[in-house]
Amino acid sequence: MQRTFHEFYGYRVACTAPAEAQPVVQRLFGAQPIVDPHLPWPGTDTVHLSFEVTGDSHAPVPPPYFPPHWEKLDEIVLDTGSSTAVVCLADRAVRVQLARSDLDNPIVWGRWLVEKAFLVLTLRSDRHYGLHAGALSLNSRAALVTADSGVGKSTFTAWGLFQGATLIGEDAMMRHIDDPEGRFWGYPRCSYLDPALVKSRPELTDAVSAMVPAREKCRLEWPPSFESRLLTAVRPQALLVLTRAHQEIRSVGIDAVIELCRSDFTAGKLDADARDRAEDDLRTRLGSMDLLEFGLAPDLDTNYTRLAATLRA
Incomplete structure (x- = not known):
């Protein structure tokens, strides 16, 4: 597992991913990670983003824009039928289980999971909008x-x-x-x-x-x-x-x-x-x-x- 630091929507992101998910990390954040883990600005929140690659091979399907009761839950699950992301508000963590068959599918890991996870974090926060x-x-x-x-x-x-x-x-x-x-x-x-x-x-x-x-x-x-x-x-x-x-x-x-x-x-x-x-x-x-x-x-x-x-x- 490799740990790198990035910026996403103004959050400092501590990202952990196995070698086979590193191309996804680079496509999400760019080739150059943040060298100083204290960036992007003093006082910013750190979000812990982790990737796990699974052998699931179900065909992904478009999820609802927001899952049911997302504005009330402490953990919000984004589920595409093949891959999932769990947004844990208390831990400031996003845990992605990415199907191996979705590794080259930016709609799944980009639009439906990571981009949406950071939107959920922002909208559920009382210090962000x-x-x-x-x-x-x-x-x-x-x-x-x-x-x-x-x-x-x-x-x-x-x-x-x-x-x-x-x-x-x-x-x-x-x-x-x-x-x-x-x-x-x-x-x-x-x-x-x-x-x-x-x-x-x-x-x-x-x-x-x-x-x-x-x-x-x-x-x-x-x-x-x-x-x-x-x-x-x-x-x-x-x-x-x-x-x-x-x-x-x-x-x-x-x-x-x-x-x-x-x-x-x-x-x-x-x-x-x-x-x-x-x-x-x-x-x-x-x-x-x-x-x-x-x-x-x-x-x-x-x-x-x-x-x-x-x-x-």
Whole structure:
């Protein structure tokens, strides 16, 4: 068994895995582990992630987005029928039993198990919360990007990366309330994109991707050529709410943004004090941002030009 340290959504991760699971660890975290186990920031939580490889050969099936009663249980089991992850809240531990047949299946160990496990840890914590959002940085300024499902948030953030922006995340951004820098943390190593978009980009010819069952998206692992423009944390200066209802850029009030995001930052929090703490922190963060409703044009290059102009303002 090999033990290495990594960062995932702003958590310090102490990862233990056998040799045959090391390729999975590298694909999840990147080739270079954290040398200093005290990173990524003083006071951050350490999550103990362990992998065990089993001989189970059942075909994996899409699990529910969240398992039943996940917001009440002390241990949450994520089960794909072939592999499982047990999230133990008290121990800050994620124990993955990965079927040997799933070792090369990033939908199982990525989307359904590890990514979901860290989302569960965040949403169940009274010192953390998440937003259904991505983030881009351009011109030394960064924006959170949120939208209803299907509007085009993933395409918008990916196109920004294609055009030279830095990608911080594309679907979930996590906030550690005790982080003194006021940052939001993402997982930019992969994106969930329309396969047609992936096929249209020559720089993605050799990129590793896998279709998500029952979804019209694939999980794309960004190739090494994008490595220098993948960043895991940012302190945003703006929040963009993407819409197709119009093609204008309009100011949005902070109360409207809070209501838009309420189901995100309160998810998993049954305690009223925890919900209030998350809302207070988000209000503080939003108070220093430009809050904009960003109407999407049909042309992706036009949207990027308008994004660049917005972040220069």
